[in-house]
Amino acid sequence: MISKRIGIVEEIIDKSENIDDIRVNINGNIQKAYNYPKMSGEVNVGDEVILNTTAVELSLGTGGYHFVISNLNNIESSFTPGGHIMKLRYTPFQVKVDSVEEQESKYxxxxxxxxxxxxxxxxxxxxxxxxxxxxxxxxxxxxxxxxxxxxxxxxxxxxxxxxxxxxxxxxxxxxxxxxxxxxxxxxxxxxxxxxxxxxxxxxxxxxxxxxxxxxxxxxxxxxxxxxxxxxxxxxxxxxxxxxxxxxxxxxxxxxxxxxxxxxxxxxxxxxxxxxxxxxxxxxxxxxxxxxxxxxxxxxxxxxxxxxxxxxxxxxxxxxxxxxxxxxxxxxxxxxxxxxxxxxxxxxxxxxxxxxxxxxxxxx
Structure with missing residues (x-):
């Protein structure tokens, strides 16, 4: 179902608060990956990261990139306050959001x-x-x-x-x-x-x-x-x-x-x-x-x-x-x-x- 590899961050091509375009070294091969810092933490050159490599190994067009699952050099993070609705529910990546329609929402x-x-x-x-x-x-x-x-x-x-x-x-x-x-x-x-x-x-x-x-x-x-x-x-x-x-x-x-x-x-x-x-x-x-x-x-x-x-x-x-x-x-x-x-x-x-x-x- 899922293929995972460990890679080393070699280069950060583009960085923002929402998504990082990075290059990782996997067994000597430099490959493209994306990191979502709000989910998997900030990355820096030299960090060791766990990657989801499934789509690339299947040569898929849709989702055909590596994605950082976790940064082994920056594992811990904390969520922002507010909101009680979960998305990606019952997965290791379930995230908490402030949904417009929930009871505590001002809307x-x-x-x-x-x-x-x-x-x-x-x-x-x-x-x-x-x-x-x-x-x-x-x-x-x-x-x-x-x-x-x-x-x-x-x-x-x-x-x-x-x-x-x-x-x-x-x-x-x-x-x-x-x-x-x-x-x-x-x-x-x-x-x-x-x-x-x-x-x-x-x-x-x-x-x-x-x-x-x-x-x-x-x-x-x-x-x-x-x-x-x-x-x-x-x-x-x-x-x-x-x-x-x-x-x-x-x-x-x-x-x-x-x-x-x-x-x-x-x-x-x-x-x-x-x-x-x-x-x-x-x-x-x-x-x-x-x-x-x-x-x-x-x-x-x-x-x-x-x-x-x-x-x-x-x-x-x-x-x-x-x-x-x-x-x-x-x-x-x-x-x-x-x-x-x-x-x-x-x-x-x-x-x-x-x-x-x-x-x-x-x-």
Missing amino acids: HDLIEGFKSLDNMPVVVGTLHSMLTPFVASFKRNNPNKKLVYIMTDGAALPIYLSKNVESLKNKKLIDATITIGNAFGGDYECINIYTALITAKEVLNADAVFVSMGPGIAGTGTKYGFTGIEQGPILDAVKKLNGNPIAIPRISFADKRERHKGISHHSITVLDDIVNVKVNIPITKYGDDSLDRIKEQIKSNKLDSKHNIVYINNDRTKEDLEFFNLKVRSMGRNYDQDKEFFQAASTAAYYLMEVCYDRGKDY
């Missing part, structure tokens, strides 16, 4: 008194790489609107692993983050998607919310065996709370796997079989025959009879990214190599502007 009564999301737009993606193009287009055109990011536990659990989130927060393009389930490290911690959405509305006064997992995704090539299937229940939750559910379809013409060409089988499965409510699906008006394939997929799977398909003009995605000096990459491909993928996420932001914000109302 408890706000959560308890919640009535409705009042049609607040909630954009739900399946891959973490959808976050940056959406945020770039949204904030360039709506700099004064408050955007909240909810990170699920479908992939990476510590939000600290995301360089995207770090960059977007440093540029003040994300106003607040919430981590749910066993994900942790957000500005606010919540137990599930329902209380996270309520927190975005009642505590943070969000104008829009983006929901997706953190870095990484698990897939098996089977119809239902992928973590992005969580998009369906999340969209259901948005509708249940009287929000405006907006789904980003996973679209690519660069992926060599036929099942991901055009609208990915992941998105078709979610939108055809999993989600139980009618949702809004923005589709980019691509300038070539790519749109013909997408329309055929929509028609053959009867998505247009189940959901609200809205075709949006959007040729500004790359311009929006460059405006904030943001780089994007998904499945190893950059914008020019897989532009339709990033446009799909950006187009959801233009959907908000065209449909939600141009009608003289906040949502």
